[in-house]
Amino acid sequence: MVIVSKSAAQQSLTVVDNRTNKVYEIPIKNNSVLATDIKKIKAQRQLDTDREEDETEQGLRVFDPAYMNTAVVQSKITYINGQDGILRYRGYPIQELVKKSNFLETAFLLIYGELPTKSQYSTWHDEIMHHTFIHSDIEGMFKSFRYDSHPMSMLTAAFSTMGAFAPEANPSLRGQKLYSNAASGNRESLEVLDKQIFRIIGKAPTLAAASYRMRQGRPFNRPAQGLSYTGNFLYLLDNLSGHQYQPHPVLEKALDALFIIHADHEVNCSTATVLQVGSSLVDPYSVIAAGCAALYGPSHGGASESAIRMLIEIGSPENVPAFMEKVEKRERVLVGFGHRVYKNVDPRSTAIRALAEEVFAVTGRNKLLDTALTLAEYASKSEFMRKRNLYPNVDFYSGLIYQAMGFPLDFYPVLFAVPRCVGWLAHWRQQMLSPGGVKIWRPRQLYLGEGEREYVPAEQRKEKSEATVFDAPVEVGHGADSKRNALATYKDESGNTWTKSKL
Numbered sequence: 001m002v003i004v005s006k007s008a009a010q011q012s013l014t015v016v017d018n019r020t021n022k023v024y025e026i027p028i029k030n031n032s033v034l035a036t037d038i039k040k041i042k043a044q045r046q047l048d049t050d051r052e053e054d055e056t057e058q059g060l061r062v063f064d065p066a067y068m069n070t071a072v073v074q075s076k077i078t079y080i081n082g083q084d085g086i087l088r089y090r091g092y093p094i095q096e097l098v099k100k101s102n103f104l105e106t107a108f109l110l111i112y113g114e115l116p117t118k119s120q121y122s123t124w125h126d127e128i129m130h131h132t133f134i135h136s137d138i139e140g141m142f143k144s145f146r147y148d149s150h151p152m153s154m155l156t157a158a159f160s161t162m163g164a165f166a167p168e169a170n171p172s173l174r175g176q177k178l179y180s181n182a183a184s185g186n187r188e189s190l191e192v193l194d195k196q197i198f199r200i201i202g203k204a205p206t207l208a209a210a211s212y213r214m215r216q217g218r219p220f221n222r223p224a225q226g227l228s229y230t231g232n233f234l235y236l237l238d239n240l241s242g243h244q245y246q247p248h249p250v251l252e253k254a255l256d257a258l259f260i261i262h263a264d265h266e267v268n269c270s271t272a273t274v275l276q277v278g279s280s281l282v283d284p285y286s287v288i289a290a291g292c293a294a295l296y297g298p299s300h301g302g303a304s305e306s307a308i309r310m311l312i313e314i315g316s317p318e319n320v321p322a323f324m325e326k327v328e329k330r331e332r333v334l335v336g337f338g339h340r341v342y343k344n345v346d347p348r349s350t351a352i353r354a355l356a357e358e359v360f361a362v363t364g365r366n367k368l369l370d371t372a373l374t375l376a377e378y379a380s381k382s383e384f385m386r387k388r389n390l391y392p393n394v395d396f397y398s399g400l401i402y403q404a405m406g407f408p409l410d411f412y413p414v415l416f417a418v419p420r421c422v423g424w425l426a427h428w429r430q431q432m433l434s435p436g437g438v439k440i441w442r443p444r445q446l447y448l449g450e451g452e453r454e455y456v457p458a459e460q461r462k463e464k465s466e467a468t469v470f471d472a473p474v475e476v477g478h479g480a481d482s483k484r485n486a487l488a489t490y491k492d493e494s495g496n497t498w499t500k501s502k503l
């Protein structure tokens, strides 16, 4: 790419298409160009360089695998500056909110754009806490899971199931524009939309706690009155047969702060999933279930769990150098480090470190802390890590707090998903209220596969000359099959005899 300086600062890009010598003036707005303006750059197909599938005459495409530099929405919710380590919700720095706000107030801010007045907060709080109960048949659904199911599998399924219990909230039954009609200020549409927001935020801790209690083999608690959002969550998780359960105030406050920190993070993997799925105008329960599925992955919300597993594997501070050597040889990934956007310290990790000290003062110091701190120290001095701008992210410290608080490892992503419902809903609501309507998200691909081919009858097909392991399914083991079964014979519906190996 050649950079030529021009004197006058113009909000546009001058592009010369060297294939045609045509010059295009592309407007720049908010330091971005429209991908559809790039599509206006068209050329004749060159038979020696362009394939038919390149669709050269239909306009230039923008290739951006993994969304490395693509803005897919205009948003007013969260601002991240990865270079300077800034995170703000609706303009308020995350550190301020952690110090001065509470989770439900921050949730209102994220979804509706302003900090609530006293009376707005009171109504909001009551609506959310009023919607904490779940249908008893949904409790039954949890009981159909195997005792050792991962709680994220249960939570993902539970959100989807909740949708089946709310047919009045389903655009497939009530009309395609059930939610997007809200953009015009349609009262009925807004009411349905906000009610589902109350329900999802209210019920998320109840569903999460049910997944936890299933794993513990304990009966489910019913939501408690008079406790805070996180206080009620702790009650749902932990109450046994005592009366007037009160969580430890430091733990309740720490969980609330962690919920604020995890409430939103711009258009990350799960939020992009939420918007992708939301763009089909499906119901919000399916949207949130899709968000959960994306969050579950080890590169995203599963990282706090993996970070603790990694620290347990390292074992003690003296093993850190050997582990770092593996990282530098690219044999291992340092989980809890690195971020697609932050190329500086993750501001959430700074806020969390202070919290960790408060929690450890109550729970006792996490035994893995020394290993974690030694690892962070080594990583900060590692040329490999510095060159790639890899700093501790939120998941590096959050896992240590969850562990000190006694949560099982596989529950960490659930502790992330519950508050993140707020961020997902804020983005989904913003999408439904788009003044121009909701357009379905339909990316395109660069097709590099075969050109048109003629169908070959089975008897004329030949093995590929240089077939690799990727060209057909590999042979798989069948662990559940006994030797006795393999030796037995069976008859199929047509009366033919088979051995198990042929079935």
Ligand SMILES: CC(C)(COP(=O)(O)OP(=O)(O)OC[C@H]1O[C@@H](n2cnc3c(N)ncnc32)[C@H](O)[C@@H]1OP(=O)(O)O)[C@@H](O)C(=O)NCCC(=O)NCCS
Pocket (backbone or CB within 6 Å): 298, 299, 300, 303, 327, 332, 333, 334, 335, 336, 337, 338, 339, 340, 341, 388, 390, 393, 394, 395
């Ligand atoms: C978060 C993450 C997925 C971001 O990925 P990304 O923006 O696509 O970054 P890349 O994978 O392109 O990484 C850039 C370089 O840093 C390296 N790198 C990134 N994260 C690394 C890590 N945690 N440990 C070791 N090396 C890492 C990559 O190998 C790559 O090296 P290369 O340029 O020599 O090939 C990635 O940093 C990661 O896997 N981190 C660990 C998981 C985690 O903590 N996730 C939670 C995020 S909140």
